[in-house]
Amino acid sequence: MKKLYGVLGNPIEHSMSPLIHNDAFKRNGIEGDYLPFLVEGAALGKAVEGLKAIGAGGFNVTVPFKESVIPYMDALDPFAKEVGAVNTAVIKDGLITGYNTDGPGFVRSLAPLINGQFAGKRVLIIGGGGAARGIYCAMAKTGIERMDIANRTLSAASQIVADCHDGTPSSVLSLEEAEKSLAIYDIIIQTTSVGLSSLHESPISLMGIKEKTVVCDIIYNPLKTKFLREAENNGAIIQTGVDMFVQQAALAFELWTGISPDCERMRQLVLENLGG
Numbered sequence: 177m178k179k180l181y182g183v184l185g186n187p188i189e190h191s192m193s194p195l196i197h198n199d200a201f202k203r204n205g206i207e208g209d210y211l212p213f214l215v216e217g218a219a220l221g222k223a224v225e226g227l228k229a230i231g232a233g234g235f236n237v238t239v240p241f242k243e244s245v246i247p248y249m250d251a252l253d254p255f256a257k258e259v260g261a262v263n264t265a266v267i268k269d270g271l272i273t274g275y276n277t278d279g280p281g282f283v284r285s286l287a288p289l290i291n292g293q294f295a296g297k298r299v300l301i302i303g304g305g306g307a308a309r310g311i312y313c314a315m316a317k318t319g320i321e322r323m324d325i326a327n328r329t330l331s332a333a334s335q336i337v338a339d340c341h342d343g344t345p346s347s348v349l350s351l352e353e354a355e356k357s358l359a360i361y362d363i364i365i366q367t368t369s370v371g372l373s374s375l376h377e378s379p380i381s382l383m384g385i386k387e388k389t390v391v392c393d394i395i396y397n398p399l400k401t402k403f404l405r406e407a408e409n410n411g412a413i414i415q416t417g418v419d420m421f422v423q424q425a426a427l428a429f430e431l432w433t434g435i436s437p438d439c440e441r442m443r444q445l446v447l448e449n450l451g452g
């Protein structure tokens with residue numbers, strides 16, 4: 177019998193998760209169906225209980241429920257607990273376990289750009305929201321040399337360092353301070369919502385970066401944000417948000433099925449869908 181999977185969010189109609197997971201089920205000969213579920217906040221607990229009651233295999237959680245879904249988990253993976261957010265749930269033997277594959281997905285997407293050499297790298301994260309938190313906690317475990325966070329609201333960034341600190345040296349900076357010290361970083365990661373659906377907005381100017389800095393934006397709509405265009409114009413190696421999206425999905429698929437999906441195929445499907 178087919179197993180049910182899905183993604184809980186609001187809004188959810190533009191999610192590309194059903195597209196890539198259903199394709200991966202098919203290609204790997206797995207009897208699974210992955211559906212988008214539009215959930216009203218007050219019904220989140222009932223939605224989770226319902227999926228458990230009907231024997232679903234698992235689900236993803238997206239905006240705005242990654243934090244509020246935690247009380248409905250029976251168990252939490254230690255990394256999800258550290259980050260304080262769940263984007264993937266596995267239902268097994270009637271128990272729901274919450275995971276976070278966003279941060280590890282980002283790390284996996286970054287690795288090929290730096291030949292897996294995290295040691296000695298100086299990293300700047302821009303943003304202090306949920307996405308920054310997951311990426312910070314995952315990057316802090318890679319052995320990088322230092323990781324600073326710049327955010328409009330300094331207290332949000334300080335809280336991330338306090339909650340996720342793994343011994344990686346870190347400073348909290350204003351956006352203006354970061355702009356002045358860009359040349360010291362090997363990797364710059366944009367995690368704010370600035371530039372989402374707009375070609376004309378960017379959280380900081382990248383005039384000051386050194387050549388061959390790896391510059392990533394986790395936004396994938398538009399595919400090439402103003403931030404990435406400016407990075408490219410200043411000699412950076414850039415990465416769009418598609419790769420993180422694909423890798424977080426691949427890790428979720430692995431948790432559900434034990435199978436590593438074809439990430440390049442997932443990537444092509446996402447790019448085709450964005451192009452359309």
Ligand code: ATR
Nearest residue numbers: 303304305306307308327328329332368369370379
């Ligand atoms: P997500 O879960 O996607 O990270 P979020 O938790 O709402 O979303 O975080 C949004 C991030 O974008 C925050 O870092 C926010 O900065 P603040 O912490 O100061 O709110 C940042 N952000 C949103 N709009 C911004 C703007 N106009 N200028 C600068 N930063 C902005």
